[in-house]
Amino acid sequence: MLARSLCIQGQLPAWLNLPCSAALPFGAFEAVLGHQQNAAAASAMQGVSHLAVPSNEQLANLRSEVMKLEAPAEVQQQVAKALQQSGEHSSTTFKTAQPLITC
Numbered sequence: 565m566l567a568r569s570l571c572i573q574g575q576l577p578a579w580l581n582l583p584c585s586a587a588l589p590f591g592a593f594e595a596v597l598g599h600q601q602n603a604a605a606a607s608a609m610q611g612v613s614h615l616a617v618p619s620n621e622q623l624a625n626l627r628s629e630v631m632k633l634e635a636p637a638e639v640q641q642q643v644a645k646a647l648q649q650s651g652e653h654s655s656t657t658f659k660t661a662q663p664l665i666t667c
Contacts, residue, residue, distance in 0.1 A: 588643070592639070595636075595639065596633055596634075596635055596636065596639060597609070597633065599634075599636045601634050601636065602632075602633050602634060604632075605629045605630070605632045605633055608625070608629045609626060609629050609630075612625065612626045
């Protein structure tokens with residue numbers, strides 16, 4: 565996805581902005597979830613993970629817990645390094661309860 569974004573970057577009209585984005589590799593969510601600083605959120609999510617059809621309220625609670633996750637420092641560093649190497653914005657910031665990457 566990142567490579568495709570870079571390919572069309574110079575081809576868009578000036579009034580159309582291409583947002584910065586990055587796809588995380590398979591297993592990145594589980595790595596963040598398994599980190600000690602996210603233990604409370606991981607524990608809360610386990611109650612819903614086994615349900616075949618969770619209710620709307622349970623899904624809302626699950627979304628809330630996902631938004632509480634904090635990216636460990638090593639994940640932040642790896643993503644920032646990959647973005648810099650790909651030519652994306654180097655002013656990457658990480659915030660809790662926001663998308664992990666904002667440009």
